[in-house]
Amino acid sequence: MSSLCAICRRAHRDQGDAHRTACDRCEHRIRGWLREIPRQLPLLEASLVLDGGPAQGRSAGRAHAPLPVRADVLNMLGPAAPGPVRDHRGDQSGTLPILALVYAWAEQIAAERARDIPPFRPRADYTRYIAAHLPYACTRPWITDLHTELGDVVHAARAITRTEPRRRPQDAPCPGCSAFALIAEDWQQFIECTTCGLLLSHDEYAAHHQAVMPPLYRTALRLVVHHATQTQTTPKDEPA
Incomplete structure (x- = not known):
């Protein structure tokens, strides 16, 4: 039985009895992003500190010294709440923190499948958990949101670390x-x-x-x- 991929709108064949919402091609793309995210984290950390220059420290007309780190990178590496926090109202400014994003999706999958995930901690590799359950995710209606959010965070990281593939x-x-x-x-x-x-x-x-x-x-x-x-x-x- 053929159906249209919810992400790329290409026709694809379902596998067995499982109705797939996303095609193999889009699953492959998501899986690549999940492998890339842990590799981007140390590069983002290396990009956190601002380049030195004459504008460092307190300057004329400033009430306080500027931040010594890049705010966009700090936002991506920042702490995240231990729970499936979703920005449905669009209140998030800038890119979602990476840990918040991957943990929320791991918990989404775990809640639906009645599975356990590793306890919430900053260095836990939740991308592996999502990758292990990606065939299931590709049958769910929210696979387009997963694809969009992972793609957004990966492209934002690449723009900062200058690692376009x-x-x-x-x-x-x-x-x-x-x-x-x-x-x-x-x-x-x-x-x-x-x-x-x-x-x-x-x-x-x-x-x-x-x-x-x-x-x-x-x-x-x-x-x-x-x-x-x-x-x-x-x-x-x-x-x-």
Whole structure:
């Protein structure tokens, strides 16, 4: 049975009896963000202190010295309430604290599935808990909110730490649609076709590359040799 992904609106097939709200492609993207978040935290901490400069300390016209740290980074790394605090009224200013975000989603999943999660503490890796239950999350109506909030916090972190992932085009054509549109991206476990959305593991791509590229290289070589031969044998116009 096919249905539309609630996130990207692409058609996808449900797996077994479970009705999936999100497709494999969007699940893969969320899983990549969950792996990236713990790696961004030390980079954010390193970006917390303002660069030194002549404006440090008390200056003329100021009632007090400026904050010695970046407020946007402090907000992302700041403490969070131990509970599923959601900003439904839109009162939050700036990006949600990362710990508050991941803990709230972990508790949301735990409450629905009657499971326990690790006690609330600043260094607990709740992203792993969410990743372990991501197949379940992809059947829930709130998966679009999870996708949006994780995407927002990851992109905000990247803008601060200047770690925008590289996107590297792959040589081989897509085995699904034959387009030369396969992309490998940092933080992601799968190679993705940007035309049809097909996902390939790195082992699957390596096997596909080994199977299709040697014949393509041989075809390209024959075309080059044929073109060179035609150029050499074509008589040139004699000068008048």
